Amino acid sequence: MITFILRRAGSLILLLAAVSFITFTLFQLGPSDPAAAACGQECTPERVAEARVALGMDQPFLIQYADYMRGLFSPRMIGAPGAQSICEWPCLGKSFQTNENVADIIGRSLPYTLSMAVGALVLWTVSGVGLGLLAALRKGSAADKVIVGAASVGVSLPIPVTGLFLLLLFVNQLHLLPFTTNEINSPFGPHGPWAWVTNYLLPWIALAVLFSASYIRVTRANMIETFGEDFIRTARAKGLAPRTVTFKHGVRAGITPVVTMLGMDIGLLLGGAVLTEQIFSVPGLGFTAVHAAISGDLPVTMAITMLAAFFVIVANVVVDLAYAAIDPRVRLQ
Amino acid sequence: MTQIQHSPQTAAAVSGNRAGAQSGAFLEVRNLTVKFPTDDGVVSAVNGMDFALDRGETLGIVGESGSGKSVTSQALMGLLKGTSAQVTGQALFQGKDLVTLPESGMRQLRGRNIGMIFQDPLSALHPFYTVGHQIAEAYLVHNKATKKQARAAAVDMLGRVGIPSPEQRFDEYPHHFSGGMRQRAMIAMALICEPELLIADEPTTALDVTVQAQILDLMSELQEETNSALILITHDLGVVAEVCDSVLVMYGGQCVESGPVDEIFYDTRHPYTLGLLNSMPTLNSPSSRLNPIPGQPPSLLDLPKGCIFSARCEYAELAGDGICASQRPELRVEDGHGKRCHLSGPQIITIRTSR
16 A cells, blocks of 8 residues: 555656656747747847846756756746846746746635636536436436436537536526626635635536536446446345445445546646636636746746646546555555 | 255145145245346246245256246346336245235345345455455344344354355455355355245356365255255256256246156156257267257247247157147146146157157
């Protein structure tokens, strides 16, 4: 168990190094010139050159990368010679756009993304697994057909469509919910948990419609398969109550693929739900990443990419641990 | 090896005759029919089964794949309740009709009064729970006991089915067990509440030949200890000869021949049973090739109007008038030995001696 976690931690570091290097390289190969962007309009070539030095982009590529990576372990100085400022550990660089410490930008954006992810996750897991299980138990019934039909529709609805539709209906027409505000990013804030819920309810629903559709399908298919297993027949032959047969014997065996999916999706979502954040103007990681990428803000792009990779990898480790907890045949070595 | 115990009441027990079956028998099945509606039509899996069984007896149900053996056993266990299967007829178990008994009542009987052992012990055991937990669970459903008591009962049962160091094996998972040990564990699970009726659905099919005999011995021993009735479903005539008191041969969802085990083997009265016996390899037979029954089992979607076996029967024309193809024979019982065939007794004897 401990060996397993240590080994996975080792591969986590290697993967992050690879992801950061690839992001860095892609950025260098790209067409954007951060120096020109940072300098603003009506810029003389001299001022662009100055800006380039200030951003550290006059250095060779590998040295830039090494400098950046060094910041992850110790504080470093950033800026043009003579105008340097300290970047405290953990230094993810400073924004090319605002000169703000990237760690601060991440720290500011993360609560929004977390707010989005947590609620959506609960909503789609409960509805997806619940409806999928119901459909499996009532296979062939009208309820099953309605659920499967709804899932087929849900999985083919893109976020921009559901998102805008929800906004139009509940905010514009019915005035049931407020438009998303940036003031609320935690249920423990001054506005209280209820304001947090109403603020994020629409993005949650938009995400949940898309995700729960595939959860319904996977849960239903796996549960139907599991309910046909011999050990379910054995459980019934013992005289167990239907509830025990369904949940203790059925769900535990049939749920493992859903756990895998869940792990992957949590990891992805924590990296930022780009489209949803964009549509609902939630300044989370995805929103920030898009704007950073467009404006050629390398340090911000790097940091969010690495953070997303980190979440995905950690989620994978958690999935593996959960698997071992569920299925005794899985041994972590 | 187990001696074939041929009790005097065996003949009556397998009378197979609806009118002749003693009322108040321990288990009495009358005209049991199971149909599955499918998109392609109605599958007639079991078409009117009649048999009776008393405590302490072993009935072997023999037949090839798809003859309705397993479906019969599942109908008796009530495992078809809640599915699309249509079960009709009667199955009186200690006076209760298992066919009409609601699921909740059936649940009380399952495990406690009727135990079941399945073919493949690996897939029949839950992979995520320890063997001991699954056995203790079976005990806890029907007994008011603490977990500790259930554990003690399960450990004791594991010991009784011949699992060494049961205290340690209790906490192991099915994948830690060998095939034979798994089947022993299945037997322990089925017997922990000491059911009066045990249904074993091909209990030795998935096992190594050397282990098969051990498992059969174990089942016979435990049956003697508890004086339970045993229904052994198998396609292995060797198994039948070893442990059964009486035999019921199934074909196309019907009983084609039934009777005491000796009579089935040495006074065979149905061409299908003859074919089955002939297709078995023997050590001293001069022929080096096996003699399979030609043809395929009938489609259960569309059973022939006449004798279900007629299409594969070598002797169908002996009965004359094409009667085998046009008229379904009744199960006729003489002295506890039933056969469903148009051929007369002397004709059968001629056939038997000629091969």
